[in-house]
């Protein structure tokens with residue numbers, strides 16, 4: 286992964302929902318380590334990482350096609366994956382709410 290172009294290039298990561306590459310900071314990172322999944326808000330948690338856009342659409346897509354399991358190439362119980370998707374939902378939901386209060 287050494288792709289030297291002119292100047293600074295932001296690290297790009299692919300969303301497991303829509304499969305689009307975006308700058309890492311625009312995505313939510315989910316870390317997987319020792320059989321456990323966790324939302325990694327710092328972006329620096331150890332373990333393998335998968336990424337999701339901050340959009341309900343992408344969460345739904347990822348869940349539908351078992352995006353976590355595919356990206357990590359490992360069997361994760363559906364309930365466990367679902368719990369993580371729910372965490373991402375509440376994360377982006379919280380952000381959305383504050384934006385709506387804009388009167």
Ligand SMILES: [Zn+2]
Pocket residue numbers: 300301302303304305337338343
């Ligand atoms: Zn996406």
